Amino acid sequence: MSDWKKLFYITAVFLLFYFLPFDAVRMKDAVMEALFMAQDYARQHVLLCLVPAFFIAGAIAVFVKSSSVLKYLGAGANKFVAYTVASVSGSVLAVCSCTVLPLFAGIYKRGAGIGPATAFLYSGPAINVLAMILTARVLGPELGIARVIGAVGFSVIIGLLMELIFKKDEEKRLEEFADEGAVEAGKPAWKLILYFGVMIGVLVFLNWGRDESMAFWNMIYRTKWMISGVLLALLAVMVIVWFNNSERKEWLKETLGFALRIFPLLFGGVLIAGFLLGRPGHEALIPSDWIVKLVGGNGFGANLFASVAGAFMYFATLTEVPILQGLIGAGMGKGPALALLLAGPALSLQSMLVINSVMGFKKTAVYAGLVITMSTVTGMLYGMLFA
Numbered sequence: 521m522s523d524w525k526k527l528f529y530i531t532a533v534f535l536l537f538y539f540l541p542f543d544a545v546r547m548k549d550a551v552m553e554a555l556f557m558a559q560d561y562a563r564q565h566v567l568l569c570l571v572p573a574f575f576i577a578g579a580i581a582v583f584v585k586s587s588s589v590l591k592y593l594g595a596g597a598n599k600f601v602a603y604t605v606a607s608v609s610g611s612v613l614a615v616c617s618c619t620v621l622p623l624f625a626g627i628y629k630r631g632a633g634i635g636p637a638t639a640f641l642y643s644g645p646a647i648n649v650l651a652m653i654l655t656a657r658v659l660g661p662e663l664g665i666a667r668v669i670g671a672v673g674f675s676v677i678i679g680l681l682m683e684l685i686f687k688k689d690e691e692k693r694l695e696e697f698a699d700e701g702a703v704e705a706g707k708p709a710w711k712l713i714l715y716f717g718v719m720i721g722v723l724v725f726l727n728w729g730r731d732e733s734m735a736f737w738n739m740i741y742r743t744k745w746m747i748s749g750v751l752l753a754l755l756a757v758m759v760i761v762w763f764n765n766s767e768r769k770e771w772l773k774e775t776l777g778f779a780l781r782i783f784p785l786l787f788g789g790v791l792i793a794g795f796l797l798g799r800p801g802h803e804a805l806i807p808s809d810w811i812v813k814l815v816g817g818n819g820f821g822a823n824l825f826a827s828v829a830g831a832f833m834y835f836a837t838l839t840e841v842p843i844l845q846g847l848i849g850a851g852m853g854k855g856p857a858l859a860l861l862l863a864g865p866a867l868s869l870q871s872m873l874v875i876n877s878v879m880g881f882k883k884t885a886v887y888a889g890l891v892i893t894m895s896t897v898t899g900m901l902y903g904m905l906f907a
Contacts, residue, residue, distance in 0.1 A: 568726045583771075625778060625782065645865045725740075827895040830895070854902060857899075
């Protein structure tokens, strides 16, 4: 970093602390909301969501060979297979926009094409089976069905568009993986399938939510700690028996690398999002009634604002439904409601910071732009049909 850049950042921080009215009530509330949101994130998502995801990402980087990734998710793979694998594997995880990031970084690092990789990136938080059911039950079947169709369609369309837009860049990036895949050899496929299946099972069951209205779902919730414990014990046996000491060390090294690279960006993004928007039901710097006024009706402006606001806000898994229930009750239009559902769970300010560190600013901007644009247009069409 040049001296001029350092001077610019120092000056910006100085002016921030010099002019901001920290004694104002709203400013104090915004600071506290940033801290409370960071605390909620640490308590609810780091240990049970992010830590398992970092271990899975580290395992992908060490044990999944580029030739395997190229076969199913590379630029030369069959598109139907690639996008089916990406969207299905993403939806099975049912994670939030932050938890999916280490997994996305892992497969992208091992040679997945940008199309299937971004399809996976979108589908993980967006295509959540329980969230779809909850949306239909709480917000109405029309909105629930529209969310299912929109989310599934978006994951494929966004992936295909990213692949088309960055075709030349991807050809250069994937050349090194094609050469690497010709000489590498790995563990037997059945061992890796079981190994990753158990780790994904741990991630899924540790984060299994309660739903008293669904007997089978709630039965699994009551036994989730026992199931997770059994899976963790099985994972420990696999790691000890199937992998040697150097492989285990490499796995931990890659896991730590992902954590050190991604977590600071996520934490910084959570603080900023909390400072500006606050937690659901709490005021921060931007008054919530401003948002309600801006998303009334089904016009272009309302849908665009809902998409942009959703893209920058952070939604923990399933929290988007009660938030939208309150917004709709306050006058939010049906179109903007769908736009927020399609853009919100799949993106957040902190996730964009991490995606930028993985793919670069240009690709991140295009990805976010596609999500926002498609959410806006889809919201407008839905609002016209069902207003």
